[in-house]
Amino acid sequence: MCCVFHASLTGSFESSKMRLRELFGSSRPVLSIEMFPPKTPAGDVAVKESLQRLLQYSPGFISCTYGAGGSTQERTLWWCEQILSELGCPAMAHFTCVGANREQLEDWLDRAVSAGVQNIMALRGDAPQGQDEFRAVTGGLSYANELVELIRNRHPDLGIGVAGYPEKHLEAATAEEDLQNLKRKVDSGADAVFTQLFFSNECFLRFRERYDAAGITVPLVPGIMPITDYARIQKITAMCGTAVPADLSERLQAAQDDPDQQFRIGVEFAVTQCQQLINEGVPGIHFYALNRSAACEEILSSLDLTAHGD
Ligand SMILES: Cc1cc2nc3c(=O)[nH]c(=O)nc-3n(C[C@H](O)[C@H](O)[C@H](O)COP(=O)(O)OP(=O)(O)OC[C@H]3O[C@@H](n4cnc5c(N)ncnc54)[C@H](O)[C@@H]3O)c2cc1C
16 A cells, blocks of 8 residues: 655645645645643653654644643643744644633633644633533633634634544533534634544444534544553543444453554554545544554555545
């Protein structure tokens, strides 16, 4: 199989001003990589090296998460600056409503724009530890659609991504209600939807049918997390409500004492999953890379993106 993410490296420099609307206007699928700010300077160096290796696949942008409870505000901005200036890649800053009133949200947004950030992933966020459910602070926002509205009004040109849930958000009473809430975010001005991680393409494709039927027309980008460590993936999927297909789970269980074999199974599964999605014409793939490059490199070097849109 050929590798089609091998576009020119200089391309990523030229496109370093690109916003979501421009990125998804191109005919080839947009690769994006999600990272989170490490806790130590040594971690920063290691993550930068990992991202540098992934640049050969010409990601459309690299996104940096905003820590749970709003804990990495400064680090998220610092990392976006690094992505822009040191890696020469468009950046997306994740941003949540947690623990901040409107004024504070606007202040952070202004700083993100001054730092050159072109795209924001607008999220509500989860309840901080110790709180049983999400509650807006006084003068703050309750749902992501309000954040999208705030961003669109204050910085009309910013690219805005939002989260979508093929297996339904854990708090939503029904899948239909969740879809209508997703539509609110798009109607408020979001440019693209990035999904929660999932392992069942059937589930994603059913969700896409309902998404289309609801009249949502912005790009729907699947979120893929390569499995490299079964214990870790069990924790993550339990937290976000993603199902691991029984056959995959059994194979990983059988390899629980063999990290190399778990890695192999995870990469092989992700290659098949991504290739099927590309064949189904998805507009891009958002990789939850967990700050490591090895699995993504193997996956990306195996994919044939020319199948896109066939
Ligand atoms: C791609 C992606 C990136 C993420 N990045 C981060 C990150 O960097 N930092 C972080 O802390 N978390 C992150 N998360 C997790 C996210 O914060 C949680 O999933 C959170 O629980 C919901 O956020 P949301 O933006 O989807 O919320 P919302 O869209 O506000 O939805 C939350 C719940 O409320 C319901 N709802 C939405 N709008 C309304 C409304 N107007 N009225 C009534 N009900 C409504 C929805 O159906 C849903 O059940 C990410 C998730 C994804 C998929």
